[in-house]
Amino acid sequence: MKDFKILLVEDEKQMSMFIEMELTHEGYEVDVAYDGRDALRKAENSDYSLILIDIMIPSLNGIEVCRRIRQFSDVPIIMLTAKSDVPDKVLGLDAGANDYLTKPFAIEELLARIRVYTREKTQKNVLDEIKVKDILMDNKIHQVWRDGKEIELTKKEYDLLKVLLINKNIVLTREQLIEKVWGYDYVGDTNIVDVFIRYLRSKIDDGFEDKAITTIRGVGYIIKGE
Numbered sequence: 001m002k003d004f005k006i007l008l009v010e011d012e013k014q015m016s017m018f019i020e021m022e023l024t025h026e027g028y029e030v031d032v033a034y035d036g037r038d039a040l041r042k043a044e045n046s047d048y049s050l051i052l053i054d055i056m057i058p059s060l061n062g063i064e065v066c067r068r069i070r071q072f073s074d075v076p077i078i079m080l081t082a083k084s085d086v087p088d089k090v091l092g093l094d095a096g097a098n099d100y101l102t103k104p105f106a107i108e109e110l111l112a113r114i115r116v117y118t119r120e121k122t123q124k125n126v127l128d129e130i131k132v133k134d135i136l137m138d139n140k141i142h143q144v145w146r147d148g149k150e151i152e153l154t155k156k157e158y159d160l161l162k163v164l165l166i167n168k169n170i171v172l173t174r175e176q177l178i179e180k181v182w183g184y185d186y187v188g189d190t191n192i193v194d195v196f197i198r199y200l201r202s203k204i205d206d207g208f209e210d211k212a213i214t215t216i217r218g219v220g221y222i223i224k225g226e
Contacts, residue, residue: 004118005029005046009039009053009065010080019052022107028114036060043069050117052110055081055092063095070096074155076117080105098183130165132225135204135212137165146204146212156181157200160193164213168225171216197221 006023010016011034023030031046033039035058043051043065051069055062066077078099079092089100099113130137134147142158144151153161163180164172172180174190182192197213205211214222 004049004121005031006114007031007033007039007042007046007048007051009033009036009051009057009062011035011054011057015054019107019110022111023114026111026114034058036062036065039065040068043073043075048075049121050076050078050114052078052080053097055079063091066092066095066097076120078110078113093183093186127166130162132165132168132223133210133212135165135223137162144204146208151203153200153203156196157203160196160200161204164221164223168223171220171222173220176220193221 006028008016008019008023008030010019010032013034016032016034020030020032031042031048033042037059039051039053039057040060042048053062053065057065060068062079062081066079069075069077076099077097078101079097080101080103081092082103092100098117101110101113128138128140130139136145137143139162144153144158144161159181160177163177174193177193178186178190181196182188186192197215201211201213205213212223214224216222
């Protein structure tokens with residue numbers, strides 16, 4: 001697991017030592033930052049596979065650190081906080097966090113959530129290039145073509161298309177797409193999936209006779225391939 005490097009941002013020394021020890025025991029490589037500015041500096045200068053950020057940290061709070069990291073990186077971020085109110089969760093997710101864990105938490109739950117991203121990274125490395133019919137996705141340069149024509153997508157549109165392509169010939173429900181693209185702690189209406197499917201179709205299907213994305217009424221969406 002040495003190729004999976006984690007930045008832990010936690011100012012409570014005992015808590016950070018405990019989490020670092022558990023992560024190291026699991027085989028992860030761990031860096032620790034005790035305040036927001038140090039965390040931001042480390043995130044800018046190192047290539048991390050995942051970042052754990054406590055919200056209540058000195059100099060820059062976790063929300064602001066997350067927001068600034070999102071300006072230059074899409075590294076998975078899990079927020080750690082004693083705050084369990086929905087507005088605080090929404091703030092963290094809106095700032096770009098992928099997941100949210102409220103203190104006190106069982107270390108087994110944190111490790112289980114990290115394993116989700118470990119599997120995703122492994123899958124991502126394998127799936128550098130995905131091709132379904134005339135759609136080609138190159139994950140190394142984050143670009144998509146259809147029938148040789150370059151398609152410009154936002155990050156969420158790209159992530160949504162990627163999930164559909166990886167799961168070709170499998171109908172995915174709105175709930176499954178929300179969990180895979182927005183994260184299972186997403187707070188909001190499942191209609192967000194329909195909105196982004198429309199955005200995606202306007203770019204990936206308009207102008208093409210063979211429509212890539214199929215709606216399975218009452219179930220969800222599918223991209224069919226060979």
